[in-house]
Amino acid sequence: MDEFIAWFWMVSYWHWLALAVGLIALEVLAPTTYFLWPGVAAGVTGAIVWVAPNTDWRLQILLFAVLSLIVVLSWNRWQKKHMPVDETPDLNSRANRYLGRRITLEAALVNGRGRARIDDGWWQVVAEDGASIDAGITVEVVDHDGATLLVRANSEVK
Numbered sequence: 001m002d003e004f005i006a007w008f009w010m011v012s013y014w015h016w017l018a019l020a021v022g023l024i025a026l027e028v029l030a031p032t033t034y035f036l037w038p039g040v041a042a043g044v045t046g047a048i049v050w051v052a053p054n055t056d057w058r059l060q061i062l063l064f065a066v067l068s069l070i071v072v073l074s075w076n077r078w079q080k081k082h083m084p085v086d087e088t089p090d091l092n093s094r095a096n097r098y099l100g101r102r103i104t105l106e107a108a109l110v111n112g113r114g115r116a117r118i119d120d121g122w123w124q125v126v127a128e129d130g131a132s133i134d135a136g137i138t139v140e141v142v143d144h145d146g147a148t149l150l151v152r153a154n155s156e157v158k
Contacts, residue, residue: 011057016046016064037075041067095144098123102140103151109133116149128152 023039045064049055055063098118105125106117112127116139127133128142128150139151 011049011060012053013046013050016042016049016060020046033075037071038064038068041071095123095147095149098141098149099143100141102138102154104138105133105135108135109151116151118149124148125151 020039020043023035023042027033027035027039041064044067045060048063049060101118103116103118105114107114109125109127110132112130112132114125114133115122116125117123124147125139126145126148127139129152131153133139133151133153137153140154141149142152143150
């Protein structure tokens with residue numbers, strides 16, 4: 001254990017720069033930002049130790065920890081503030097994209113249940129009031145339950 005502590009007394013700026021390069025190399029292999037910002041903090045710590053080489057190893061580790069925390073929190077705050085607006089919020093929920101859409105039934109809904117063709121696919125549809133609806137009637141999608149669309153026959157819709 002004494003050799004381990006003695007090694008810390010010999011830490012120089014090269015060790016911090018090597019840690020910075022290693023963490024940034026890990027970032028390249030694991031494309032997240034988990035290793036990037038501690039790598040930047042290690043590089044800054046190495047630069048400070050290069051300028052002040054007699055800095056105690058405990059202070060160096062504390063400086064690295066504080067810089068890592070500051071850089072990570074600053075990045076998270078900046079990223080939340082500058083997050084791009086999602087242009088397709090319903091990308092993984094196709095049924096949400098059909099809300100409010102008017103479709104003409106190709107087949108009748110019997111006892112309020114059936115299916116309808118929308119774009120290039122067939123969807124299970126259920127009438128809002130459970131009534132039968134004849135083929136050729138235009139309905140409006142008002143809600144969905146998973147992959148089943150809830151429709152309303154609208155007399156105004158033609």
